[in-house]
Amino acid sequence: PAGAPDRSLARKVTKVGVVGAGLMASQMALLFARRLEVPVVLTDLDQSRLDKGVGYVHAEVDKLLGKGRVSADQANRLKSLVTGSLTKDAFADADFVIEAVFEDMAVKKQVFAEVEAVVSAECVLATNTSSLSLTEMGAGLAHPERLVGFHFFNPVAVMPLLEIIRGASTDDATLATAFAVGKSLRKSSVLVKDAPAFVVNRLLTCFMGEVVAAVDEGTPLEVAEHALDGLGLPMTPFALLQLVGPAVGLHVAETLHAAFPERFGVSENMAKLVASGKPGVYRPDFSLDPEAVALFAGGTSPSTAEQVRERVLGALSREIRIMLDEGVVAGPQDIDLCMILGAGWPFHLGGITPYLDRSGIAQPRFLPPGVASLPA
Template sequence: MPEVFLGLVPGWGGATILPKLIGPEKAVQVIMLNALNNNTMMKAKDALGLGVVDAVFEPADFLEKSVAFAAAILSGSTKIERKDYSSDPAWDSALATGKAAAHKKFGGADLAAPRTALELIAAAKTNTRGAGFDAEDQALADLTMSDPLRASLYAFNLIQKKKKKVEGAPKSNLARKVNKVGVVGAGLMASQLALLLVRNLKCPVVMTDIDQERADKGVAWVKAELQKLVEKKRMSAEAAARLAGLVSGSADKSIYAGCDFVIEAIFEELSLKQELFKSLEAIVSPECVLATNTSSLSVEKMSTGMKNPERVVGFHFFNPVAVMPLLEIARTSHTDDATTATAVEVGKNLKKTMIICKDAPGFVVNRLLTRFMGEITDAVDEGTDPSVADNAMRSIGFPMSPFELLGLVGPGVALHVAETLHENLGPRYRISPTMQAMVKEGVKTFYVKGDDGTVSANPAALALIHKGSTPSTAEEVSDRALHALAEEARMMLDEGVVKTPAEIDLCMLMGAGWPMHLGGILPYLDRTGVSEKVSGQRFHAPGIASVLK
């Protein structure tokens, strides 16, 4: 049931009858947990197991068996027993489970749709059918005229549209055929790329690293992941064996001969990538696309001194590669349409949602995220209590706090991106002394989990905080972070990094996992007045992703 996912609640008795029909635990699963898990859809067998339906028939004889089933019910030869769940002891625990799921999904923010859905489920225990229907009608009337619903619908439609059509993509007939792929590197990210490529392109994938042992390790990882899919019954043993046979590794770059598409995922050092691309150019054909998975370095600078810089393109995935749906394709001033079209075609085959952006520092997601996170770390460096700064955005509904995200990304990566953006975009991307200290001392997370499962601030991280003397309140931290997002997004549009505000929203939805009820981020900045306060104009016209007032 997609209603809570979109910012609504089930109507037509969905939130009233279902708990009475299948009980509170299963109702919370269907109405809340499935919806909050990226709108997980029920299969027919799942609906039967939960008791949502009483019978399931195959398509070939569906009509005949359905009529026979109905006739048996009417004649009394088949009886369906219904359980009375009004005294079920699981009501409180089921509602607590739903509340915990909403708390986790939205970072502790109190959002109307999940809260109202739980209230309707709780009321179903004692409500008459009529009273339950009336409560649903009132809830739907309230939610329908809300900005979060309008933003969610905007986000949903945007995602569906951009899955099918990539803004600014050249004609697809310009794309070259890709029959062999190369992956430079055999570390975790490179191995994830190799797995994704071989699963979806089903063509030979060759990997290299600085020695044969490392290359073999990357190939072994790919094959082990294929075997896991077999064990989970998501792939047949025969299919896994065929794919495994397509993956090979070497320390010799000459194996890239004959490749139509090569992507590098080596250490984020510009000089290394420049040297790599020059060496590859002597091995592959002039038509072979050379792609980089860099997160922040200049793609154009990587092609400096090359004979065919027009075949170089940014091809930036997000981690974990198999899960995160966004792919940023970055064109340099030299990248030609055939290269871009080929990159888009590969992305489509990988089932990714894509945006084409200008080759600019940080592209879209990392540029905005780094500016946003930088305001939080700056506040801490200035003397703000870390818990105040990190929780300042909780009410907005981000899936995780900035310091939780830092633990996922890693301080080393975050610092490298910040340094790159500082060098290329200026002092608004400040380098945090606290972050530098964490990287120097090898402290990888701001939070640690105790033996009892409780999460607390990492003492090692707290000891490294650069303690300033100008602390901010939570409201001040939130304001500066939102203002920074609005300022940076406006700059990106003015610079032509992307063409439309919708592309920025798509990136934050699909690349950063920011929630639907924000519409990405720009609709939220519009409806709270931040956009106009920062730049004197909205990103979207009134009524787009919001209620027209």
């Protein structure tokens, strides 16, 4: 991985702590136990949430056993590796503690203050935050140099990308340990600067923001929704929004709007969708829900599908250029890797930057002719 420190600096990880036992935390606990084969302790606010998280892991192990992916002995061993504790003193001898609690800076700071009180000074503290500033999160720590971003994608077992985020204070030993753990987990790690929403969520929010803006302005939702079908993305924008959840999508849009108000808007219609409590614009049978679609009505300047396509790809091209100028990642290939492995950008297009180069949208080009394309 570009920019990763010398791997000899990595520290050994013999026990893992996971704070939170929710959607991401329980999937992470299973992955750590399977790939590192070390004890993994989960914690949460109350016994029922904790039982649910540990129960999830044990049930997943049984599924693996049922499919013949692990032997009965391995299944027993895996289950015994993953345990729960309501108190954080169970983390005392852990060398790697990762949090996946609510996406709230105050909660995360509080959690790390509590963890820091029980672990050694070298224990790596990792956060699965999707959008919060790592540097701010580490500000109150006695040892902010051991804080690192470890951003998984849902579903954790399936998505191959890991965005590893270096904060202002993160030291090389911590970073090297994070990369070594990422490798043991068999993920492809990309080093990312501590920048709002990192890589994948920033570009997906840019993409989604343009589609929603076109609808807000009066483009029929079905037209905007299918304007980029030709790319062969794994799903349409509003289907993705529904998978992620409109509230999460809105939250990331607000984070990016706060950071870059001139480029990232917050759609009032999107806020209405969240307030309505609907899961998205689709019904369970994947037909459009007219009530949800009506929330986006009222615009008076419709675009054609081609205009929506140009608008989205143009915005992505500009945003990638800004990210490269800001040094969010080392180079265009890292953006390509993140989008292929974290967003399902079609592999056959050779990456998003070669695609934008080839289609003439990127001016000037991101990569010289001949890189992931035919020589001129």
